[in-house]
Amino acid sequence: MRMMLLTAGTRGDVEPFAALARLATSRGHEVRLALPDDAPAPEGVETVALGLDVQRVLRPAGRTPWALAHHLRAEVRPAMRRMFAAAVRETVAFGPDVVVHHPLVLSAPMVADSLAVPRVLVEFAPVATPSERFPAAGGPTATRDLGAHNRSTYAVPRTVARFFDADVARAAAELPDGRRPARRSPSRATLMAVSPELLPRPDDWPERVHQTGAWYDEAGTASPDRVVSAFLTGRPYVVASFGSMARGDAAARGGAVVSAARAHGLRVLLVTGWGGLALPPECHGPDVLAVRSAPFDAVLPGASLAVHHGGAGTSHAVARAGVPAVVVPVTADQPFWAAQLHRQGMAAAPIPLRRLSASTLVPAMRDASSRRVRATDVGRIMRREHGVQRALDVLESL
Structure with a gap:
């Protein structure tokens, strides 16, 4: 075909x-x-x-x-x-x-x-x-x-x-x-690349809608570079990423994440993306590593927590890894996924972007940590979904 x-x-x-x-x-x-x-x-x-x-x-x-x-x-x-x-x-x-x-x-x-x-x-x-x-x-x-x-x-x-x-x-x-x-x-068909663990299929979708689960490359996980790999072997850490959401003060957001993580004794892998996060000079230290990008499937499974913007891809990657989260939605479908992750018991209540600070993140991280068992169970189920294979099966059936 x-x-x-x-x-x-x-x-x-x-x-x-x-x-x-x-x-x-x-x-x-x-x-x-x-x-x-x-x-x-x-x-x-x-x-x-x-x-x-x-x-x-x-x-x-x-x-x-x-x-x-x-x-x-x-x-x-x-x-x-x-x-x-x-x-x-x-x-x-x-x-x-x-x-x-x-x-x-x-x-x-x-x-x-x-x-x-x-x-x-x-x-x-x-x-x-x-x-x-x-x-x-x-x-x-x-x-x-x-x-x-x-x-x-x-x-x-x-x-x-x-x-x-x-x-x-x-x-x-x-x-x-x-x-x-x-x-x-x-x-002819709709491929809904969404996990039923994050969004259970409603009874009013027509049969031509195939909820496959999320699509990701199942052939193997890319390895992070040596610097990131070395960082991951230390004490517990948080992965923070706002992807392409560069609106507002990226350094203030990065500083809030680092300060809140330190309050919990956690290190921070700050994935800056297209400018969604930045590391302010006063927050530099051996417990923080800022990188432009990192393979989520490699760095998330060992994380204690994730702080992210709630994009569909990031939300699924974090949930698939079995990691509890704090979500700070910015735009588009992000508030939807932030609310869904909270409803499904895998994330703390969402923090609006305008209220993001160390003082709001500290209790939210504590709340997210209490959801680890639920996040682990969901991740185990999601890793068996094989969404991209199911999607291709549908296409081949045409």
């Missing part, structure tokens, strides 16, 4: 698709993976770039309404327009048997319909598949159960998508006949 995989977003959106691409390639399928320009190309997989620099899109020059409006006009819209067109162009050039895509790749339905091939949607959080059991992740009410009104919250992501409808229409110029199909076909 010729599979066209289209993804956009940060590390948590790219690495699962890379894992699927590697597994599909190993099973003899022809795979092409389209991904953002600033994402590292996975080894052994044919890749193409989508003309999208995610770091630039996520980093407006200011937080005022004027600055955000300017950023939307000058950076976000042009980047999305390039991505939509590239997704169509590369898919047409590849001639796939199936198109598998991230919800952000809004031009994927159009090109699949034009080529008359099945389309499969991938969700890392429930944003496109409505349910009355919980609200849409990423919406303004993502942490509140609205009962019968939960289903209406899924209109928010659809409304945001319509904002880019003209840009999707422009991408039709890349289709073989240059025209957008008159009718949009529904996806």
Whole structure:
């Protein structure tokens, strides 16, 4: 089978698709993976770039309404327009048997319909598949159960998508006949790459929704470098990461984590990412190591605690490792996952970003530590889910 995989977003959106691409390639399928320009190309997989620099899109020059409006006009819209067109162009050039895509790749339905091939949607959080059991992740009410009104919250992501409808229409110029199909076909299947341990399957999802569990590379865990490996052999430590969430004062956040960890006698592996955390000079010491990145599957299993922003990929990686957490959500689906981890007994109550300090982290770390048994049990179950294998089984059944 010729599979066209289209993804956009940060590390948590790219690495699962890379894992699927590697597994599909190993099973003899022809795979092409389209991904953002600033994402590292996975080894052994044919890749193409989508003309999208995610770091630039996520980093407006200011937080005022004027600055955000300017950023939307000058950076976000042009980047999305390039991505939509590239997704169509590369898919047409590849001639796939199936198109598998991230919800952000809004031009994927159009090109699949034009080529008359099945389309499969991938969700890392429930944003496109409505349910009355919980609200849409990423919406303004993502942490509140609205009962019968939960289903209406899924209109928010659809409304945001319509904002880019003209840009999707422009991408039709890349289709073989240059025209957008008159009718949009529904996806043949939805792959919900979410663990039922974090989000139990609701009874109102249709049968075409396959909850596979999280996708990660099961071929082996990357080893950290020598400096990180040496750090991991010492006393108990906390892993802290805010991923690409560079909003606000990264040094103040890093200082709060280090101070709170020291109050509990814990060392800190500070994963700075795209600037989500930074180590202030006054917090330097042999009990702290700051690195830009580290393989989570290698550094998390030995950690006593994790402090993170609640992205879908990070939330699943921490839970899979069996590590209790303190979650400080920033945006998008992060408040949803922060609330879910707390409800499922694996994390302390979420700390709003504006309230993050050593004084709020100290009791939250104590609370998280009390949840170690539950986190260990959940991690043991999640490591048996084999989500990426189940996802490929679904694709092959098409």
